[in-house]
Amino acid sequence: MPELPEVETVRRGLVPAFVGHCLTGVVQRRPDLRFPLPDDFASRLRGRRIDAIDRRGKYLLLLLENSWVWIAHLGMSGRFRIFPDAPDGEEAHDHLLFTTDAGATVTFNDPRRFGFMDLVMASEVDRHPMLMRLGPDPLGPLFDAAYLAARLQGRRTPIKAALLDQGIVAGMGNIYASESLFRARLSPTRAAGTVSRAGIARLVSAIRAVFEAAIAAGGSSLRDHRHPSGELGLFQHGFAVYGRPGEPCPGCRCQLARTGGIRRIVQSGRSTFYCGHRQR
Numbered sequence: 218m219p220e221l222p223e224v225e226t227v228r229r230g231l232v233p234a235f236v237g238h239c240l241t242g243v244v245q246r247r248p249d250l251r252f253p254l255p256d257d258f259a260s261r262l263r264g265r266r267i268d269a270i271d272r273r274g275k276y277l278l279l280l281l282e283n284s285w286v287w288i289a290h291l292g293m294s295g296r297f298r299i300f301p302d303a304p305d306g307e308e309a310h311d312h313l314l315f316t317t318d319a320g321a322t323v324t325f326n327d328p329r330r331f332g333f334m335d336l337v338m339a340s341e342v343d344r345h346p347m348l349m350r351l352g353p354d355p356l357g358p359l360f361d362a363a364y365l366a367a368r369l370q371g372r373r374t375p376i377k378a379a380l381l382d383q384g385i386v387a388g389m390g391n392i393y394a395s396e397s398l399f400r401a402r403l404s405p406t407r408a409a410g411t412v413s414r415a416g417i418a419r420l421v422s423a424i425r426a427v428f429e430a431a432i433a434a435g436g437s438s439l440r441d442h443r444h445p446s447g448e449l450g451l452f453q454h455g456f457a458v459y460g461r462p463g464e465p466c467p468g469c470r471c472q473l474a475r476t477g478g479i480r481r482i483v484q485s486g487r488s489t490f491y492c493g494h495r496q497r
């Protein structure tokens with residue numbers, strides 16, 4: 218599933234194709250993705266200029282010149298792809314096609330159809346049911362140690378589960394939770410409310426550093442993620458612990474024979490990877 222760095226990579230890829238351009242053509246091939254698309258979706262987008270593309274957590278917000286906002290979420294397998302000219306041919310699962318006044322075509326392809334799109338007035342974005350409970354973006358100014366300390370106070374859930382709560386940190390997902398906790402030297406099983414103030418400060422820095430490094434690498438291409446130009450992200454090669462059970466820990470150089478290296482455990486049905494020696 219695309220996490221924040223993958224969605225940010227998609228946002229940055231779409232900006233040159235969309236921003237400042239009018240949608241001269243919109244083709245909708247089916248009535249729904251995960252949910253029904255908005256009524257008259259294609260005709261309401263057609264002829265509109267896109268003024269900016271914002272992001273909140275894993276949601277893309279495309280600001281239209283008429284003060285409406287096109288909300289897009291990639292779900293599990295959603296993918297925007299840019300063709301500077303017309304695409305060579307149709308691909309299976311190309312559910313939406315957008316052409317711009319610059320002659321580019323942008324397709325939205327989603328085999329599993331967990332993607333989501335909506336159209337709302339700009340003034341209603343904060344009250345949208347998918348967005349209203351989202352916590353601050355980890356790369357934005359509202360996410361800091363004081364904020365996170367207040368949200369973790371008294372919580373008995375494991376710190377990893379707390380990080381996956383979208384109401385605490387918008388856009389955090391399974392991969393980057395493991396990577397952030399490794400960098401912050403915090404055990405994923407520790408009760409969230411027991412993390413020290415210093416530990417929380419390390420965690421905030423770690424989350425930002427992991428996301429910034431992942432965005433710089435174009436995100437992680439484990440299954441479906443690609444840059445809208447078609448290029449793969451490369452951050453999967455930069456994982457310190459994720460998907461590396463049994464390998465030596467890169468952080469503390471602990472002896473593989475003594476510690477068993479990177480461990481994999483299952484929390485809330487999802488894999489967590491960590492070093493039991495370095496992360497406490």
Ligand SMILES: [Zn+2]
Nearest residue numbers: 466469492495
């Ligand atoms: Zn280690």
